């Protein structure tokens with residue numbers, strides 16, 4: 210693991226970067242990419258941004274059009290690739306190329322055992338990768354401007370759920386306040402992140418919420434969506450990722466879960482908690498993430514997987530222990 214100062218030194222000494230975020234990019238992944246991109250451009254570095262998956266159309270930040278959507282090769286062998294907000298293996302279809310980079314720089318705030326890359330800075334105490342980039346730009350002496358401040362602010366808003374999650378702190382509000390000094394429009398940023406859904410999306414959300422299930426007097430709450438559901442409503446499984454934020458609105462919820470059948474028999478589990486460390490639960494299924502926001506993937510019949518996970522979650526809520534390795 211490196212210090213932020215060492216990351217800064219490396220970036221000063223090299224040139225010609227490819228900046229990559231994670232698959233199905235979210236505001237923090239995209240925001241940290243754009244913030245770092247404009248910082249490096251200001252330092253006269255050659256720089257590209259690449260994403261394996263398309264960028265959500267609701268965002269209008271300056272520079273989004275510069276992010277190349279390349280599902281295949283990026284020719285990284287002779288390049289320096291900077292991976293943001295995930296480990297190199299989570300960059301989607303370009304991951305095999307990314308991992309072959311001549312130099313791999315990895316900046317992230319997801320909790321994990323070890324860093325992967327030549328230069329690694331992983332800090333789970335940071336609420337967002339956008340705040341890591343904010344500190345890094347400070348180290349580099351980059352002058353902030355509206356172009357940089359807007360995506361970084363957006364990344365923070367995204368990963369703190371609009372300053373509502375447990376990762377909201379005096380420090381992050383101070384950084385957000387600093388960014389607003391560059392005339393970021395907070396209402397527009399929030400609208401684009403939280404209130405820009407299609408009619409199909411809202412109709413599917415209504416359907417999904419009507420299927421909510423609970424156990425242990427509502428301490429555990431979940432919903433499940435089949436592959437056919439997504440086809441019927443013409444909503445992509447990636448878009449429905451955010452349904453979890455409604456699931457967890459149940460007053461009694463301690464653990465909230467969403468099961469999405471993203472392709473026939475391919476199940477993605479999303480987990481949220483307010484206090485309980487659900488990363489432990491996720492990792493017992495071979496998944497991972499943060500203490501209060503984690504996930505896992507499964508292959509198999511949806512209902513069988515639901516039964517298995519619900520049983521394990523109930524047990525965890527009752528005993529406070531993960532009793533078996535589920536993976």
Ligand SMILES: [Mn+2]
Pocket residue numbers: 237238294318336337338368
């Ligand atoms: Mn993030």
